Amino acid sequence: MPDSEITLCTRLGIVHPIIQAPMGGGASSPQLVAAVSNAGGLGSLAAAYLSPQQIRDGIAEVRRLTDKSFNVNLFAGGYSGEDGAGATDASTMLAILRRHHLALGMPPPELPSALADPFPAQFDAILEARVPIFSFTFGIPAAPDLAKLKRQGALVIGTATTVDEACRLAAAGVDAVVAQGSEAGAHRGTFAGPFEMAMIGTMALVPQIVDTVPALPVIASGGIMDGRGIVAARALGAAAVQMGTAFLLCDEAGIPEAYKTLLVHAREDETKITRAFSGRPARGVVNSFMREVEHAGAAAIPPFPLQNALTRAIRNAAAQAGDVERLSLWAGQGLRLARRLPAAELVRRLVLENDATVGRLTATGN
Amino acid sequence: MPDSEITLCTRLGIVHPIIQAPMGGGASSPQLVAAVSNAGGLGSLAAAYLSPQQIRDGIAEVRRLTDKSFNVNLFAGGYSGEDGAGATDASTMLAILRRHHLALGMPPPELPSALADPFPAQFDAILEARVPIFSFTFGIPAAPDLAKLKRQGALVIGTATTVDEACRLAAAGVDAVVAQGSEAGAHRGTFAGPFEMAMIGTMALVPQIVDTVPALPVIASGGIMDGRGIVAARALGAAAVQMGTAFLLCDEAGIPEAYKTLLVHAREDETKITRAFSGRPARGVVNSFMREVEHAGAAAIPPFPLQNALTRAIRNAAAQAGDVERLSLWAGQGLRLARRLPAAELVRRLVLENDATVGRLTATGN
Numbered sequence: 001m002p003d004s005e006i007t008l009c010t011r012l013g014i015v016h017p018i019i020q021a022p023m024g025g026g027a028s029s030p031q032l033v034a035a036v037s038n039a040g041g042l043g044s045l046a047a048a049y050l051s052p053q054q055i056r057d058g059i060a061e062v063r064r065l066t067d068k069s070f071n072v073n074l075f076a077g078g079y080s081g082e083d084g085a086g087a088t089d090a091s092t093m094l095a096i097l098r099r100h101h102l103a104l105g106m107p108p109p110e111l112p113s114a115l116a117d118p119f120p121a122q123f124d125a126i127l128e129a130r131v132p133i134f135s136f137t138f139g140i141p142a143a144p145d146l147a148k149l150k151r152q153g154a155l156v157i158g159t160a161t162t163v164d165e166a167c168r169l170a171a172a173g174v175d176a177v178v179a180q181g182s183e184a185g186a187h188r189g190t191f192a193g194p195f196e197m198a199m200i201g202t203m204a205l206v207p208q209i210v211d212t213v214p215a216l217p218v219i220a221s222g223g224i225m226d227g228r229g230i231v232a233a234r235a236l237g238a239a240a241v242q243m244g245t246a247f248l249l250c251d252e253a254g255i256p257e258a259y260k261t262l263l264v265h266a267r268e269d270e271t272k273i274t275r276a277f278s279g280r281p282a283r284g285v286v287n288s289f290m291r292e293v294e295h296a297g298a299a300a301i302p303p304f305p306l307q308n309a310l311t312r313a314i315r316n317a318a319a320q321a322g323d324v325e326r327l328s329l330w331a332g333q334g335l336r337l338a339r340r341l342p343a344a345e346l347v348r349r350l351v352l353e354n355d356a357t358v359g360r361l362t363a364t365g366n
Numbered sequence: 367m368p369d370s371e372i373t374l375c376t377r378l379g380i381v382h383p384i385i386q387a388p389m390g391g392g393a394s395s396p397q398l399v400a401a402v403s404n405a406g407g408l409g410s411l412a413a414a415y416l417s418p419q420q421i422r423d424g425i426a427e428v429r430r431l432t433d434k435s436f437n438v439n440l441f442a443g444g445y446s447g448e449d450g451a452g453a454t455d456a457s458t459m460l461a462i463l464r465r466h467h468l469a470l471g472m473p474p475p476e477l478p479s480a481l482a483d484p485f486p487a488q489f490d491a492i493l494e495a496r497v498p499i500f501s502f503t504f505g506i507p508a509a510p511d512l513a514k515l516k517r518q519g520a521l522v523i524g525t526a527t528t529v530d531e532a533c534r535l536a537a538a539g540v541d542a543v544v545a546q547g548s549e550a551g552a553h554r555g556t557f558a559g560p561f562e563m564a565m566i567g568t569m570a571l572v573p574q575i576v577d578t579v580p581a582l583p584v585i586a587s588g589g590i591m592d593g594r595g596i597v598a599a600r601a602l603g604a605a606a607v608q609m610g611t612a613f614l615l616c617d618e619a620g621i622p623e624a625y626k627t628l629l630v631h632a633r634e635d636e637t638k639i640t641r642a643f644s645g646r647p648a649r650g651v652v653n654s655f656m657r658e659v660e661h662a663g664a665a666a667i668p669p670f671p672l673q674n675a676l677t678r679a680i681r682n683a684a685a686q687a688g689d690v691e692r693l694s695l696w697a698g699q700g701l702r703l704a705r706r707l708p709a710a711e712l713v714r715r716l717v718l719e720n721d722a723t724v725g726r727l728t729a730t731g732n
Contacts, residue, residue, distance in 0.1 A: 201567035204589030223570030
């Protein structure tokens with residue numbers, strides 16, 4: 001490995017430059033996080049939708065399962081302050097959701113009265129747990145918060161979807177930046193400009209960030225599914241990769257079996273960026289709930305976090321029932337390459353494939 | 367190089383697996399095509415907007431400048447049959463264009479009465495010239511046409527933006543397929559489905575096509591700008607790369623100086639897919655003409671080729687005047703990495719960078 005990769009791996013406390021992406025909805029379970037870290041990669045716990053107590057419990061569970069390094073991720077920003085008392089007319093959305101509640105045998109949806117940003121209390125739980133690595137998306141935490149982490153010796157990783165966002169993160173003093181290409185599944189990390197203009201493919205995004213902020217280690221994400229993708233990202237100048245969809249079919253990933261089965265048969269041209277589930281743009285496989293909500297028009301979809309709160313009951317019920325037409329089926333554009341394997345076996349194969357790919361590139365002396 | 371790359375290079379008659387993308391509007395001038403081919407890559411002449419006589423002249427000029435292999439490209443499909451007598455109400459568009467005609471001192475725009483598909487006559491000119499390589503986009507030529515090329519010994523290259531399109535091209539018997547990732551500048555090649563669902567990033571698209579159609583050599587395109595991108599594409603399984611934006615600032619590229627200067631300062635988050643110029647989705651740097659036309663709404667923009675015909679006079683005048691606010695500023699998302707160099711020097715550097723990147727990946731034994 002080149003020096004930049006070795007340096008980042010050493011700082012992250014890992015053997016292989018492979019980070020399992022934080023994935024909400026229980027996908028990146030403590031079991032998945034620990035399995036990846038035990039295999040020499042870096043597991044990431046998605047804490048953005050967890051209460052402080054759930055964060056404490058999740059971190060404790062990870063630590064019970066591994067003594068290796070791991071990462072915890074939060075949404076730092078993105079709270080519009082929008083709630084049931086806000087400016088949005090949610091009546092169209094409530095009418096749509098009411099039909100689904102009825103079909104699922106649930107009481108009708110109600111507008112929440114207050115949706116406070118959970119970040120401060122979540123962040124306190126993370127500080128208290130003294131995690132080795134903290135990553136974030138949707139913005140940049142306040143400087144005093146980042147300073148507290150650094151005083152603990154934690155490494156801090158931000159998320160950028162443009163060169164400009166990477167520059168802002170570098171100025172804030174992060175230790176590394178995830179360059180999230182447009183291929184990536186789930187939420188777009190965009191925080192400085194309209195997300196539509198920040199749909200930069202990984203192939204273009206990574207080298208432009210590397211060249212503009214040469215001192216900042218870049219972690220490539222978006223469309224990286226196997227050893228070929230890892231070598232491609234490293235060739236572009238990334239010091240490591242972050243992979244989500246590739247780990248989504250792992251035995252330890254806490255998503256419904258029906259979701260995994262659907263992904264096995266899904267095509268790369270069946271995903272879409274949608275605001276239907278959370279109010280923030282995110283990539284997932286198109287299903288009937290997404291189609292129905294989008295048909296109502298963009299203006300009918302309340303912003304995050306209100307839409308997220310409004311659809312939660314339906315998503316939870318759908319997860320319980322394995323109802324893939326009402327679940328948020330987050331997935332990246334590389335989904336055909338996802339494999340059903342234990343996480344440790346996947347990491348092992350990724351490393352072998354990396355080596356084989358480098359070998360192929362040098363096969364006859366080029 | 368691995369065997370698959372050597373085989374494709376041999377068949378294409380080139381030394382380096384680097385194809386300069388066909389670029390309309392004179393960008394891929396005979397001078398650029400010949401310079402790339404003379405440097406060991408493959409130059410491509412964009413013939414879709416040329417008359418049969420211009421095609422004959424262009425090919426003759428390329429042959430005057432090089433005895434090496436080269437490629438000629440056409441639009442094979444995409445003709446909606448829409449013209450001034452068609453179903454589209456072009457009145458909103460005509461009103462917009464009239465203001466620009468007035469500002470440019472030109473007579474008001476008129477609806478063309480007939481817009482016949484130029485492909486048959488263009489194709490005959492290409493057959494007559496007996497070109498070594500023919501590539502196409504927007505669809506698949508009829509089987510008898512492809513058979514005529516093959517009887518001449520020409521190699522045939524199609525363009526795919528999804529795995530499904532690559533399968534269709536393989537079934538049609540093409541010799542190689544360009545996998546056009548969402549990063550790519552100018553027109554989307556999508557022909558089998560809505561283009562919005564076919565915006566697959568290069569990192570995800572290439573390996574999924576490679577795995578689904580293993581016998582078909584894949585030429586990666588979209589966001590590839592330097593040797594790092596070339597090695598990345600090769601790692602993903604591509605047998606060659608096609609690069610457009612990277613060659614756009616070359617001395618030989620026949621675009622207005624003002625366009626080149628603008629690209630030097632443009633950012634990766636300033637391009638957009640638009641139908642404003644041709645009626646077909648294409649990626650370019652946002653300018654005031656694009657904004658104005660899009661503001662009128664998608665329904666106000668006639669389909670290709672009518673919109674293309676309607677905006678031609680404005681684009682030609684803008685090219686003459688170096689007016690970047692009215693030109694179609696086609697560019698891919700990797701634009702920050704474009705370099706102002708003679709094409710031969712660019713190819714030379716790409717090859718050196720390729721080798722340096724492979725060297726970096728193997729630096730300390732990994």
